[in-house]
Amino acid sequence: MTDHQAALRDIAAKLLGGGQVATFIGFRAGLDPSRPVPHFVRDASGAGALVINPFCGAGLARHVLEALEDGPVGILVRGCDGLGLERLIADGRVTRERLHLVAVACRGAVDPARARAILGRIPERAEVDAQSVALIAGEERRSVPRDSCLLGRCLSCVDPSPRLADTWLGEPLPSGQRDFEAVTRMERQPAEARYAFWSRQFQRCIRCYACRNVCPACSCRSCSLDDPELQERATGLADQFGFHFTRAYHVAGRCVACGECQRACPMKVPLSLLNEKFLKDIRDLFGVADPHRPSATEPLACYRPDDLESCRGEAR
Amino acid sequence: MRLLPSERLAEFRECLAAGGRLYGPVEVDGIVRFEELGGRLPAIEPGNPANSLKSFLHPQTEVVFDFEGGYTDVALRVPGPPAAQAIFGVRPCDAVALERVSRVLLAEPFADESYRQRREMTAILTVACREAGPHCFCRSVGVSPADGRGSDVVLYPADDHYLLEAVTARGLSVLLSAGALLDPAGDEAARAACQSTPVPPVRGLEREDLPARLEAAPYHPHWEELARRCLGCGACTFLCPTCYCFAMFDTVRGTRGRRSRGWDSCQFKDYAMMAGGHDPLPTRASRIRRRFLHKLSRFPAVQGESACVGCGRCAAACPVGLHLAGVLSELEEVLR
Amino acid sequence: MTAQPRLVGFACRWCSYAGADLAGTSRLEYPASVHLIRVPCSGRVDPAFVIRAFQRGADGVLVAGCHPGDCHYASGNLFARRRFALVKRFLEYLGLEPERFRLEWISAAEGRRFAEVIREMTADLERLGPNRKLREDP
């Protein structure tokens, strides 16, 4: 991935220089090398600040909303960003014509906190492949399993490459199938254990709305979660259940499974486990093969006359 | 000065628990938070738990009063005084933050009664730092890893024991109640070790002219740049130990109801919205600028010290890396 | 008076609400546990309504609409069918007992069936006891 950096800068500079885009969205170095931050380049001379490496963990799709106010947007797009943009396009929030997508295949982003814990110091570089991750600091190079240090959202990723692209950096990688293993495990728990689990998770929630604000499916101009009559401001357990139900339900059939909500949650509420439950049921009940990939009609905005009859029947 | 052998930590905990509810950092579901300790020992790791002390002194949501009645006759019921509590395993920066918040919330003649009562009923047992956490920068804002301000007791860790120092009278009585567990001895080395714990500095934060530099460039385009990146969530403010903004709200159930107050965030849209429809902070950029100016210029101007204690929570929490230390080092570049 | 479960029902005005009316005109007795809220169509029912009912102390929630194919608005119940198939499973995933939420098709002619559904659901809820999950403190 890192080897595409020069090409990326080049493309961004050309797009900006040629006036095709007013903003180019990518990453730039953060306070330390393991924490790049989303970056908005406004003129060709600034393209040199763009970086691309396995520490680029944040999703970029949501950022186009604000940036588009200044004109067409160029954006670095990985699989998750692509799905997020597809969502925004399907929701009518963004028009495809105003975007220039610079696509790159992504094998996963490193969680800087976990990497640091493994190395005992801030990693300077990382190399991610299909089997493992190499963390590098100074002379030290440690090869560790992917699940020990990648972001949770990347471990369950089946879309390394975006489906939409205007320019490619390198080659796309094949996509896979979600297995919903974690959901299945949760479903197998007894009801009381599930309730205890979710109570514990939701109790931690501080209602900072990071989950909503990073979500490419949560782009409403006005969110019902901000309406005190629809979502009271209280934070008792019942309110928290209501809040998390509503958040998850409002993205049911629309969630692109990018996992940004869970990454953004400062309290580590396993929000993806909620989203994925809806995705799994949409797959199983409505026969939508890849429910996280946006389609012309949302599964809850259509029906088949022969849809499953009544939802009484079997549990789950 | 007393010494607590490490193996007596559990007994010490029991002794604290006897005085009221006891909270401390524990790891649950892969996250370290202040929670009720129960039978667990505080998880003392470099850096801070995810949530801050304010959860216990200025809770996320608290009852102001319950009411009952109709439009004309309303009976109010104010909750009783808070119970005694102790928080064990606090880091010095968090305790200092309490002290900073208290300057606002306890300022007469408008002292916040609920906060005052809680503050009085809370014992803060701080564990000084021998190692900085991944996001720590306390020294850059004038806080030391061995800082005792805001604490009742400070524990200085050594290899097999803790040096305990009572900072306040409440702290002293805690030590007296645990007297049987403690060895009446000193260990200056333990304190000195913490005092010299290295903490990486944040560029620009230590500059004397920081407030002036910030105030001089209120419309600098970099605020807009930050606004593009910021997603407008409230993670930074809700986790910040010195953010104390709240909003009042009512929950009504028929003829009964409750007035509560809960955390509010200056990063939320409509935070400053006024009844007439005017919003002095209408844009994300204006809200971000307000936050940094408040922490680093306005609050110090009034209170004499920074409203940032360098705990690093905003850095840990921000989904887009837009936190105080990072922003300051960016500003250092662009304001040059 | 023995405390009986609290059952909140959302009934489409054309079929299920009329079915409940028919149970009335037919004098079919059923438990007073149920309180119906009249909505134009089962497709109008936002899951937020269901959650709110549980939060405020409902022991069970029923969403009732026209039989598929008979919707006064042609398709409302078919959207409701999909929506609540998901919602029901999701509530169970959060730990709620399956019996506490039901989606039923009750036509304007099915007064008897309405009474039967209420009796059945009330019996289930009595067996489960009061709901505490998702419920705010009284």
Added chain:
Amino acid sequence: MPRIGAFICHCGLNIAATVDVERVAARARAIPGVVHAETYKYFCSQPGQEKIAEAIRSSRLDGVVVAACSPSMHEATFREAAALAGLNPYLVQIANIREQCSWVHSDRETATVKAAALVAAMVAKVRRDQPLEPIRLPVNPRALVIGGGVAGMQAAWDIAEAGHAVVVVEREPNLGGRMAQLSETFPTLDCASCILTPRTAEVARHPRIELLTWSEVREVSGYVGNFSVKIARRPAFVDWDRCIGCMLCQDKCPAPAPIAFEHGMGMGKAIGVSFPQAVPNRPVIRREYCRRFQGRKCQVCAKVCPVGAVDFEQAESCREEKVGAIVVATGFDVMPAAHFGEYGYGEYPDVIDSLAFERLNSSSGPTGGVIRRPSDGRIPREVVFIQCAGSRDPDRGKPYCSKICCMYTAKHAFLYRQKVPDGQAYVFYMDIRAGGKGYEEFVQRTVEQAGAMYLRGRVARVYPEDGRLLVEGVDTLAGTKVEVAADLVVLATAVLPREGARDLARTLKIAADEHGFYSEAHPKLRPVETMTRGIFLAGAAQAPRDIAETVAQASAAAAKALGLLTRGELAADPLVAEVDEARCSGCLVCRHVCPYQAIEPRELAARKVASVNPGLCQGCGACAAICRSGAMGLHGFSDKQVLAEVGAICL
């Protein structure tokens, strides 16, 4: 502070016997915002309505809750009463404490508590109601009648006579429907075609009636007063404008064709009309029987046609009609043979249904009115009529009574005896239902004059023996087994809605019951209206009924349609969806779920928002439910209202 009035009705003892209405009123008074609560014997009565009006004025109420019977009974009554007293009628809500409380609960305490909760819910709801004004819609003065049977013709005739243009769509090539197939009508024994033919001719030549036969309704859009209907005309392969109706083609056509009109009793031709008096008197080619269309060389019809009207290339044509009202009169079918294995229907040619018997009886029928049995043309000496073949039979899914069978069976038995004086008719029946003017007398005549033997009981099976049919049954009155050897067995098969009735219901967006009969808006008070405004029902499409009832209902439907068409403009319920444009993100997911295409995007200051056409919107609320941001509201059933109701119920 709101000023709500609560009015708790005793409904005589209907409510007061079970619910302590005074306590309900006291509980209502305790609700913040309720400034007036009273009880009365009958609030729906004139003095009751005056009490509400008086309270509205004297207590300056801005919301009214009437706790009484179901809103389907008196919501309109109380809204009108409020309007007369100066309160916006949409600030009135009904708490249903009769049908859904006092009538279904017996314990006074629980019923009272529940009634109070239902009142509280409506108080919570009415507080969040907004004053609304009815939506004004223009009305197209034309009408569409679907079905050209006796019901459709009557409705069309009445509407046209009142001065309005009518389009009649008929699926068959000609008018007449089922009645045209009948021989005589009960109980007067009038010749069916003698009374129908003049009516058919009148309709056909009426200057304001346009006939579209051999045609079907494909699509209906729009709303009351403003329907737009797409009508497809199947190819007749004959240019009807050129055709002079000489029927040479039919005479010369070499291809026999079983035509539906003869109901299996006789054959027609691949080209031709269904019966001689058919109106319009124009032939169609039934391509499944036409030799040319089956790939052979035949062109006889084209050759003999004196005006060259045959056109093998004719294609389906489509037209769009704009109308203000629609009368649905699609009639009935009878249960097909497949359902009656035990009677050997469909297996033995001499087991026929009543409609076939009508054809055998008809002087214009295949036998010229002589009753001959299908197998060998013999005149049957013994005929068994089996009533309730499929009707009142939950096992066959038809628990209802088909209503007309008792009478036409009596008619058949009577006519049979007239034509075969030495014949014997047996009638197996469950009950004789002869409610109608002269009906019971007619049945008695059949028994007494025609000597028909009525046997109460079910037939177990019918099987052939020695060229006859043995009918085994039970006489439940005598308690004996009965066996009758018959030459002909006639089944009074159950009346069903016309094939395709359900599809048409979907096209029209009207409701149908579990059997496919169209649902009326109210069984007692709105029997010819559907739930969809502007669409009315006539005849057996709604439920089995006889000719007199059908005609009466058709006139009623016409009157209802005229009530609409003569208005020029009409007021629609404003309980429709409305977009809060400030909140709308323009995702337009609402468009996908709107069954009425009532939502369109609208440009608003460089962004897109949803916009509801209140004329098209029927207020189903699908859009409001799927809107995540809460931007889509539904008047009368807003999120906040429903949530407030939930909150009040759960107190």
